[in-house]
Amino acid sequence: xIPVRFAQRMQEIEPFSVMEVLERARQLEKAGxxxxxxxxxxxxxxxxxxxxxxxxxxxxxxxxxxxxxLGLMELREAIAGYYLQxxxxxxxxxxxxxxxxxxxxxxxxxxxxxxxxxxxLMPDPCYPCSRHLVxxxxxxxxxxxxxxxxxxxxxxxxxxxxxxxSTRGILLASPSNPAGTIVEPGELQxxxxxxxxxxxxxxxxxxxxxxxxxxxxxSALCRNPDAIVVSGFSKYFCMTGWRLGWLVAPEALIREVxxxxxxxxxxxxxxxxxxxxxxxxxxSLAVLETRRLEFRERRNFLFDALRSLxxxxxxxxxGAFYLYADCARFAAQSNALAGQMLEQAGVxxxxxxxxxxxxxxxxLRFAYTRSRGExxxxxxxxxxxxxxxxxxxRSGNTS
Amino acid sequence: xIPVRFAQRMQEIEPFSVMEVLERARQLEKAGxxxxxxxxxxxxxxxxxxxxxxxxxxxxxxxxxxxxxLGLMELREAIAGYYLQxxxxxxxxxxxxxxxxxxxxxxxxxxxxxxxxxxxLMPDPCYPCSRHLVxxxxxxxxxxxxxxxxxxxxxxxxxxxxxxxSTRGILLASPSNPAGTIVEPGELQxxxxxxxxxxxxxxxxxxxxxxxxxxxxxSALCRNPDAIVVSGFSKYFCMTGWRLGWLVAPEALIREVxxxxxxxxxxxxxxxxxxxxxxxxxxSLAVLETRRLEFRERRNFLFDALRSLxxxxxxxxxGAFYLYADCARFAAQSNALAGQMLEQAGVxxxxxxxxxxxxxxxxLRFAYTRSRGExxxxxxxxxxxxxxxxxxxRSGNTS
Numbered sequence: 051x052i053p054v055r056f057a058q059r060m061q062e063i064e065p066f067s068v069m070e071v072l073e074r075a076r077q078l079e080k081a082g083x084x085x086x087x088x089x090x091x092x093x094x095x096x097x098x099x100x101x102x103x104x105x106x107x108x109x110x111x112x113x114x115x116x117x118x119x120l121g122l123m124e125l126r127e128a129i130a131g132y133y134l135q136x137x138x139x140x141x142x143x144x145x146x147x148x149x150x151x152x153x154x155x156x157x158x159x160x161x162x163x164x165x166x167x168x169x170x171l172m173p174d175p176c177y178p179c180s181r182h183l184v185x186x187x188x189x190x191x192x193x194x195x196x197x198x199x200x201x202x203x204x205x206x207x208x209x210x211x212x213x214x215x216s217t218r219g220i221l222l223a224s225p226s227n228p229a230g231t232i233v234e235p236g237e238l239q240x241x242x243x244x245x246x247x248x249x250x251x252x253x254x255x256x257x258x259x260x261x262x263x264x265x266x267x268x269s270a271l272c273r274n275p276d277a278i279v280v281s282g283f284s285k286y287f288c289m290t291g292w293r294l295g296w297l298v299a300p301e302a303l304i305r306e307v308x309x310x311x312x313x314x315x316x317x318x319x320x321x322x323x324x325x326x327x328x329x330x331x332x333x334s335l336a337v338l339e340t341r342r343l344e345f346r347e348r349r350n351f352l353f354d355a356l357r358s359l360x361x362x363x364x365x366x367x368x369g370a371f372y373l374y375a376d377c378a379r380f381a382a383q384s385n386a387l388a389g390q391m392l393e394q395a396g397v398x399x400x401x402x403x404x405x406x407x408x409x410x411x412x413x414l415r416f417a418y419t420r421s422r423g424e425x426x427x428x429x430x431x432x433x434x435x436x437x438x439x440x441x442x443x444r445s446g447n448t449s
Numbered sequence: 450x451i452p453v454r455f456a457q458r459m460q461e462i463e464p465f466s467v468m469e470v471l472e473r474a475r476q477l478e479k480a481g482x483x484x485x486x487x488x489x490x491x492x493x494x495x496x497x498x499x500x501x502x503x504x505x506x507x508x509x510x511x512x513x514x515x516x517x518x519l520g521l522m523e524l525r526e527a528i529a530g531y532y533l534q535x536x537x538x539x540x541x542x543x544x545x546x547x548x549x550x551x552x553x554x555x556x557x558x559x560x561x562x563x564x565x566x567x568x569x570l571m572p573d574p575c576y577p578c579s580r581h582l583v584x585x586x587x588x589x590x591x592x593x594x595x596x597x598x599x600x601x602x603x604x605x606x607x608x609x610x611x612x613x614x615s616t617r618g619i620l621l622a623s624p625s626n627p628a629g630t631i632v633e634p635g636e637l638q639x640x641x642x643x644x645x646x647x648x649x650x651x652x653x654x655x656x657x658x659x660x661x662x663x664x665x666x667x668s669a670l671c672r673n674p675d676a677i678v679v680s681g682f683s684k685y686f687c688m689t690g691w692r693l694g695w696l697v698a699p700e701a702l703i704r705e706v707x708x709x710x711x712x713x714x715x716x717x718x719x720x721x722x723x724x725x726x727x728x729x730x731x732x733s734l735a736v737l738e739t740r741r742l743e744f745r746e747r748r749n750f751l752f753d754a755l756r757s758l759x760x761x762x763x764x765x766x767x768g769a770f771y772l773y774a775d776c777a778r779f780a781a782q783s784n785a786l787a788g789q790m791l792e793q794a795g796v797x798x799x800x801x802x803x804x805x806x807x808x809x810x811x812x813l814r815f816a817y818t819r820s821r822g823e824x825x826x827x828x829x830x831x832x833x834x835x836x837x838x839x840x841x842x843r844s845g846n847t848s
Contacts, residue, residue, distance in 0.1 A: 055648065057563050057567075110505075150692065161585060162455055249454065251453050291514045291515055291719030312464060316692075
């Protein structure tokens with residue numbers, strides 16, 4: 051027997067290194083250590099009770115077969131209603147596809163839009179799946195390096211400079227993972243326009259748009275009706291394990307997405323869709339608003355605390371539940387520092403290399419998806435680490 | 450604005466035409482017609498009660514966040530236990546990936562194995578997603594035309610004849626959709642071996658393997674430990690809307706699949722996984738066994754009844770819940786006949802063109818996923834159609 055070869059693309063699709071952190075954290079927990087988890091990108095809250103009740107009702111009363119490939123029409127209508135109520139946008143349900151998580155929304159859009167020879171722009175750092183999903187389609191992800199001077203987001207000028215004949219469009223996230231920053235509205239509008247004038251697309255991942263702590267949430271669709279928006283129920287709605295997202299796109303693209311969805315996964319999970327119908331109920335939204343305020347409170351605490359320790363976070367991020375912190379003061383390689391933090395202090399964080407290559411060795415991503423008390427304990431543990439204490443001593447910072 | 454172009458591949462990815470049948474059937478139902486549904490490839494049964502109860506318990510008691518990308522280890526162990534108990538196979542859980550439906554199992558395996566320039570063999574007719582998912586990876590699906598002389602399955606000789614330098618492997622289904630036939634065990638073994646000797650893979654879709662009515666279920670893994678098996682909870686376990694499948698593969702491939710799964714969908718749905726743990730409970734299997742016998746009874750009825758009407762089904766299919774019937778006696782184009790059957794008789798079936806090109810115009814696929822009473826009514830309605838009656842009159846067949 052000759053061993054089976056893998057596809058060429060597999061050499062460029064990397065595992066999330068945060069998974070290794072998580073795996074090691076679990077080993078340490080099994081050995082009796084208590085770990086403070088700041089590596090995990092999912093809320094510590096379950097779905098609102100009314101959502102769970104709706105799922106249980108559907109399970110009791112329905113056969114739960116395949117739904118339409120684009121999702122239940124009632125749910126597409128409910129999502130349209132949400133855009134009307136919260137963004138003042140009138141989007142027909144025919145422009146909305148319900149998908150198996152927001153990952154699938156992005157995958158479907160990319161599969162319909164790009165292939166071999168095409169290039170897709172995206173910021174570095176960004177959510178690692180973005181470049182891997184582009185690679186999966188045999189298109190090439192092209193990084194636009196960003197740093198704190200533009201809040202880790204590309205500007206229209208940077209996009210113009212990066213655009214080439216083979217560029218088919220750009221992929222943004224607002225608020226972003228890992229930095230939690232938004233694309234400045236004027237820049238967003240300019241990017242949508244310059245991309246459109248070149249026959250390109252603008253995909254904006256808005257999965258964190260409900261978790262905004264400054265100003266009012268404004269979808270890219272408010273800036274440009276042709277923007278392609280990826281969103282879902284995982285983050286703000288606290289339904290990560292339910293695997294339900296959505297895509298808003300021009301109708302012609304939704305028709306292509308429907309063909310792909312039929313083939314890729316037949317339909318999104320049925321019970322999750324019936325449950326999600328209850329996610330927009332005032333009772334659910336009231337619970338989620340309380341949680342948003344809690345996340346804001348955690349952000350404020352952790353932002354101040356990490357800066358006091360000497361981590362570099364020049365701007366308070368507006369949303370999501372992450373802080374992207376410069377740790378160059380403590381270590382040359384953030385990956386090694388993440389390992390030390392886990393082993394010495396029992397604090398788990400994600401190393402910058404998960405999010406790209408540009409200055410990745412300088413950064414760590416802290417998630418504030420645990421309680422205030424746990425975050426406080428994490429910060430205290432970090433403060434006791436020799437590498438942090440000696441840096442604090444050198445700088446004369448005694449906080 | 451220049452209109453956005455779609456990826457080249459979208460020209461070759463077709464919608465299921467059965468979806469148009471279903472859509473038209475729903476229109477007719479809204480207008481007050483009663484339709485007999487023989488187009489739908491999903492059981493008319495809900496999941497066993499013990500499975501539903503397990504899901505409700507998980508929803509009440511758990512946060513339902515992301516699970517590991519390859520699924521809960523307990524579920525991978527339970528699936529391994531199922532192979533041991535029902536196939537006498539000792540498969541370590543590390544060789545099993547839980548996936549978001551069996552579609553995702555096939556997608557993940559193909560993405561890890563093939564890309565531009567590669568070719569994958571598959572029979573024609575076959576499940577249409579198979580060729581579309583291959584196309585999605587930028588590899589080329591190559592059809593091996595089959596007919597009733599080999600029970601719509603390829604033989605080892607046919608595979609040898611079709612193999613080319615660019616061939617990377619073969620994709621089979623047993624029992625198959627649309628024909629419900631199995632790959633003869635000796636041929637299956639020979640195909641696995643000849644593929645392996647050429648450095649190729651053999652993927653076998655066994656999603657219908659629990660729905661076997663003749664002989665004992667035997668996984669391709671009994672024939673060859675390197676076979677890559679796609680299966681899941683949708684069909685035999687009556688959990689279509691839960692979107693849960695699995696992949697059995699050599700460990701090196703599972704490691705690649707893990708990377709892809711992290712990127713493509715983070716994890717399979719959580720509640721469905723806790724529910725599926727109960728699917729292997731004796732109480733669940735007893736319910737499913739009763740249903741299998743019911744499907745067999747339906748198959749026997751529909752096989753005889755359609756042959757009496759003059760449809761050509763030369764061999765009794767061993768499994769799944771489909772009959773692939775030659776209707777050349779009634780119409781030159783099965784697609785047009787399917788339309789007539791729906792409009793005139795209110796009977797919905799899937800046209801052959803959904804499953805390939807080889808003689809597709811001669812065939813219709815009948816699903817026996819409705820009650821015996823409904824199937825009887827469907828057959829009576831067909832018997833009254835002028836096109837069927839006149840063909841019966843011509844042949845002197847009076848049954």
